[in-house]
Amino acid sequence: MTEPSAARAWAVIGLFERPEDLLRAAARLRGSPLGRVQAYTPYPVHHLDEALGLRRSPLGGMVFVMGVLGALTAFAFQYWMSAVDYPIVTGGKSPRSWQAFVPITFEVMVLFATLTAGLGMLFLLNRLPDIFHPMLASRAMEKITRDRFALALESSGGQGVDVDAAKKVILELGAQEVEVLPLPAPAPAAPLNFLLGLGGALVAACVLAGYSTYWVIKLYPELPPMSHMERQPRLNAQSPSGFFKDGRGMRPAPVGSVARGHRPYLIKTPEEAARLVNPLPRTTETMEKGRVLYAVYCRVCHGFLGDGRTTLTSxxxxxxxxxxxxxxxxxxxxxxxxxxxxxxxxxPSYAYELKEDERWAVIHYLRALQRAQDARESDIP
Ligand code: HEC
Known part of the structure; x- marks a missing residue:
């Protein structure tokens, strides 16, 4: 116990020249009853946390949890958008195709993790910016930000540090200089003006930006935001183009190319075609489809009932x-x-108007028209 009459201070700071000296001193001073031991260094010194006996930082765990949370959030959000809220088939893949979600899931995981690492370290764990920290008022700080390493015994709980005892211990540990920060903890050179100035400048910038935007929109309401989209070179259908030798803008399909859903038809005679089998089952759906297509493509000539009574004139x-x-x-x-x-x-041929299954559907309907002429009681369902 120190005598109550002894001089007391907010902190007693010892300056060291080399990081090794600091490490050795910190290890010896650790757990000192004189006050809270703190180290101040111009750059991170490895193993200082061990020397000071600090507990392991929880940052790794926080980053892990937030990373997992980020990945889950991104995945769930994409799944909801693509598969639940507005499912669209692109490139023939299922809206539930999870592989497409991987890049964004990964990126959001990294985003959450890095933000947690950066902001969590600065604000949550280090409680920065600590602009009112008493140490900032010390002369030692100037040296620490250059090339000195400091070990300080600081007052914990406001009773102050026993100056004589602390000085003695720190000098014994090999400090080159000792500084005493008196009680009550001095306020550092007022950063308040600076803060007020910064805040004022920010407010002024916001007001300026808001007003200028308002006036620009008011003065030039027709200002096209992206004119390069409106005025881009393009080729209209059927219009000529100098790009190809023959001057045509539209290109004929390469010889031998086959459109999707169109199989080349190589049969030459009706006899040869006789072996083709209608692949469609005779369902109500097929019949209905055939009825509509017959009405669109065949009825003008072959009549409502398929009896050849055309609606065309002579x-x-x-x-x-x-x-x-x-x-x-x-x-x-x-x-x-x-x-x-x-x-x-x-x-004429109707090969281009009707797709393969549409032709077969029309044939099913045509069969019904033929059968209707010679209907039996058993035909009625
Ligand atoms: C522009 C009028 C016209 C349209 C539209 C038309 N046809 Fe024809 N179709 C004819 C004429 C004319 C004949 C008779 C040809 C001949 O025998 O000289 C014919 C004959 C046929 C034949 C008989 C072939 C044979 O072997 O004798 C069938 C089957 C036929 N059409 C089915 C259809 C189907 C199915 C459609 C609808 C996809 C259709 N037609 C649309 C004018 C048309």
Whole structure:
């Protein structure tokens, strides 16, 4: 116990020239009853935390937890957007395809982790910016920020440090200089003016930015934000272009190319086509599809009932076939498919208007029209 009459101070600071001296002194001073032992260095000194007996930093654990949280957040958010809220199939992949979420999941994990590491270290653990720290008022601080290493015995709980005892211990440890910070803890050179100035400047900048934006928008309401999107070079359909030798803007498909969903049709005769089998099952859905397509593509010529009573005037020279005649009713589906694919005399090909399954659906419907002419009681469901 020190005598109550002894001189007391907020801190007694010892300055060392080399980090090794500081480490040795810190290890010896650790747990001193005189006051709280603190070290101040111009750069991080390895093993100082061990020498001071500091507990392991919780920062690693915090970073891990926040990283996992970031990854989960990003993944869940993307999943919700892509698979739940607004599912869109892009490039033929399922909206639930998790592989697409990996890059952003990774990035948000890194973002959460680095922010936690940086901000957590500065604000949460180190409680920076500590601009009112009494040490900032010491002469020693100037030297510490250059090339000195300091060990301080600081008052804990406000009773102050016994100056004589602390000085003695610190000098014994090999300090070159000793400084005493008197009680009450001195306030450092007022940073208040600086803070007020900074705050004022920020407010002024915000007001200026707000007002200028307001006036620019008011004075130039039509200012196009991104004109390069409006005025970009482009090629209209059917218009010429000097880019290719033949001067055409639209390019014909390369010879032999096959469009998606269109198989090349190599059959030449109706006899050969007879072996084709209608791949569609005769369902209500198919029938309905066939009915609509027949009405769009065939009815003008072949009539509502397929009886060849055309709605065209006599200006159309040919006579469309009655599709209900026995020959066609008995003909295999493939024969009719062939008529749609290659046409017949005055009937043009409908290969490009109808897709493969649409042709077969029309044929199903056509069969119903034929059957309707010769219906039996058993046909009624
Ligand atoms: C522009 C009018 C027109 C349209 C539209 C039309 N056809 Fe024809 N179709 C004809 C004419 C004309 C014939 C008779 C050709 C001949 O025998 O000279 C015919 C004949 C046929 C034949 C009989 C072929 C044969 O082997 O005798 C079938 C089957 C046929 N059409 C089905 C269809 C289907 C299915 C559609 C709708 C996808 C359709 N047609 C659309 C004019 C048309």
């Amino acid at each position: 200006a159309y020279g040919a006579k469309p076939a009655d599709l209900r005649i026995k020959r066609l009713a008995l003909a295999p589906d493939g024969t009719i498919y062939h008529a749609i694919m290659v046409g017949k005399n005055a009937m």
